[in-house]
Amino acid sequence: MTANAEPVFFGGEKDVVLAAGATVASDPVALDLPDGADLVVSMYVPGPTGPLSFHRNVHATGYIGDRATNSVFLLTGVDVPATGRQMVAVLGDSITEGVGTPDNANLRWPDQYAARFRRRPAIANLGISGNRVLLDDARFGPSGQSRFDRDVLGLPNVATLVMFLGINDIQQPPSQTDPARILQAYEQLVRRAHDHDLEVIGATIGPFKGWIRYTEALDQVRNDVNGVLRQGRLFDRLLDVDAALRDPADPARLRPDFNSGDGLHPNSAGAKAIALAL
DSSP: OOTTOOOOOBTTBSOOOOOTTOOOOOOOOOOOOOTTOOOOOOOOOSSOOOSOOEESOOSSOEEETTEEESOEESOOOOOOOOSSOOEEEEEEOHHHHTTTSOTTSOOSHHHHHHHHOTTSOEEEEEEOTTOOSSOOBTTTBSOHHHHIIIIIITSTTEEEEEEEOOHHHHHSSSOOOOHHHHHHHHHHHHHHHHHTTOEEEEEOOOOOTTSTTOOHHHHHHHHHHHHHHTTTSSSSEEEOHHHHHEETTEEEEEOGGGBOSSSSSBOHHHHHHHHHHO
């Protein structure tokens, strides 16, 4: 892991002190990497830190000492200079994060989009498992409304937002059973995005029959939300995830060849279907 390591400096120094809640950017690092390459970032902390900012599951293996983990601590992202390249930001949940696709394979749907359409805009995966559009959660992070400024507007050269949240508002306790509340949250995010000249692509909510918390009543909420989205008045464009993933024989379910096994999360083939739909 150290043979081709490049040191990272902060203002020319090897170490940096972070105040609680602060963000710091390193000096530029010259790396020659092919498209889609894995990047290992190592860091050292001199003593116990207490609770840290982290992403709970990135579906890729890292290490804390000799212990394997799927979590990433402290590191928010890696910026890559590019001339004239715009970015698509995907504000999503576990389906965007990659649940249902294999670890260490880079087959999340944004990965598959990036691999297939290399000349298109760059795509930033802002998926967090369990994330909702309406409610903050101690385990699943601040809601899409709460993290919009930090996660979307904080990115460089963002031109387009893909809004792909809502299933957890419906199926996760406390369930939001009023479609109007979810639609109002979407509308607020669209307004904020338009204030910054972003195009907004909204995603319908995919099928989840077979999931542990599925009920017909909750599925009706999903269908009511999707029905309004398909009228075409809320978003600039529509990504119809539901149409791309549903089983024609039972539209409340994922297609069998797209189902990871839990009824909610698409597998790698289902992730590819979302990428192609976009």
